[in-house]
Structure formats: C-alpha cells, structure tokens
Amino acid sequence: MGEELKVIVFGLGNEEYGIEVDKVRTIERMCPITRVPKTPSFIKGVINLRGVVVPVIDLRGRFNLAETELTDNSRIIVVAVADMEVGFIVDSANDVTDIDTDEIDSPPEIIGGIKAKYLRGIAKLNEDKLLIMLNLSEVLNKDEIIQLEGLEV
Template identity: 40%
Template sequence: MIQEQLTPERLEKTIIFDLNDSEYGLPVNFVESIETALPITRVPHDQNYIKGVINLRGKIIPVIDLRIRLGEVREHRNEEDQIIITRIGETQVGLIIDSANDVLDIPENLLETPPETIGTVKKEYIHSIVHFDDRLIVLLDIYKLLNLEEIKTQGMDDH
C-alpha cells in the first residue's frame, strides 16, 4: 500500500495540555517527561510564579506555576495537577499544569500570529495560535516563558 502525500510540509510535534479550561502546546523536543503528584518544597524567592523545587530522581528542579506565569489571578493546586519537565540546554524546569492530554503533529502552515489580546495570557509568552481540528491551541514560547536568567538569579539553578 502506497501512502499518498499531497504536499511536503513541516510538522511541529507538540505536547498539548490543559490549563484553566484552555489548550496550550509546547514543542516535544523541549519536554523530558510529565510527572504526577510530586511534592514541591517551597524555597525563598522573589517571583510569585516560582513555587519551589522538586526532587526528581535525585535532581533538584525549580517549578513554575504556569497559571500565575501566564497572568491568571487564581491559583489552585490539587493532586491531579501534573508537572511537565522541560529542558533548555542543561537547565531543567518544571511547569505545573492541569493535565497533559495529547501529542499532535501540527503542520507549520497552520501556525498563526497571535492577536494583540488573548484573554488574560500575556502575549509575550505566546509563539503562535493554531486552529486544528476544531480546537484552538495556544503554542507557548518556551524561551520567554522560562526566562532562565530570572530563574537563575533566584538561586534555584544548579548550573
């Protein structure tokens, strides 16, 4: 059986997750794992979105509450929350989300520039918007979202 290919297009493999009743995505190549119900140890810091650190298989990783980072005012944490472990270079950071629910291959031609306002989400953290199979997915800019220099100044990065 020969598979018919209409046009070659670049596909962006993306982890899709829920956060406050909206769908967001991060490129799979920045995601190491998705963890459930890890205890977070609070540490002193200046940024309210940094919730503390987790011990993941012997490695201490800072954790960001993505709800607060994206500008949501309400904070809630429950046992069903998951933590996406991301990596940029040698730095790992955990992101608290409601739940990861999908991995999609998103055609590059579906990526749209975000409008000036997207609800309460800060536009600077948005890479693009995708309308995919009747779903509206906000793709996040991992570099701006994590702001590694800011996290490092909090004394929470061991590199």
C-alpha cells in the same frame, strides 16, 4: 504543506496549550514541592526528580491567571529551557498531537489575559479547535533563568 511538529497538549483553565515534544523531558504527577524563600510568587519551589533539583513554576501564576486547587489531573511538565530543566504546573496533560507548521499563525497581542510575548503562535487543529503554542524562551526570561539556576535546597 509545512513540516509536522509533534506537541504535548496541556490544559490551563478552559484553554489548551502546546509545547514541542522535543523540549519536554518528562511529565510527572504532582509531588511535594519545597518552597524557596525570596523568589517570585509564580515560582512554587523545587522538586527532587530522580536526584536532580528541578525548579517548579505555576504557569497560572506566570500568566496572571486565577489560581485553582490542584487536582488528580494536575501535572508537572518538565521542560528544557536554556540548558536547564524547569517544571511547569498545569491543570492537565492531555495528548500528543501533530501540527502542520503552516497551520500556526502569529499570536494576537493578548489571549485570555496572556501577553503575546509568551506565545509562539496559535495552531488551528481543526475547524473549531485552537491550540496556544508557548514560547518557552519568553515564559522564562534570562534574568529568571539566572535566578532559578541559583536555587539550592
């Protein structure tokens, strides 16, 4: 048996995804987002989170999934990526769960239209439930992180 990994479970469309708890800073309700010109369309802008300017990315846009209306369940999950904080807009933040690292398989080439490079693996939670584990360092590549670091309000 491998070690236990605590993950935040969140929803995008019909799929459930996971991010390691130690990479998550906070989960926030939707708040006003200030648009920033000349950024990729999946970068929705920035928010002021307790005095810190945090870039916000729409994960649906990042993964080329169809955009949907934000709801009362929509959340911004603020994560630490390469020494900076970035917010991810998700459809819902559902749960914290423990995963045995032995239960994480390599991702297939593509899942639900999402390229494997964005995925750390697929975790089997039980017989009929899979959790798609994100690879945060690929969700934002180095060039995009540099671009985000230059965002000023």
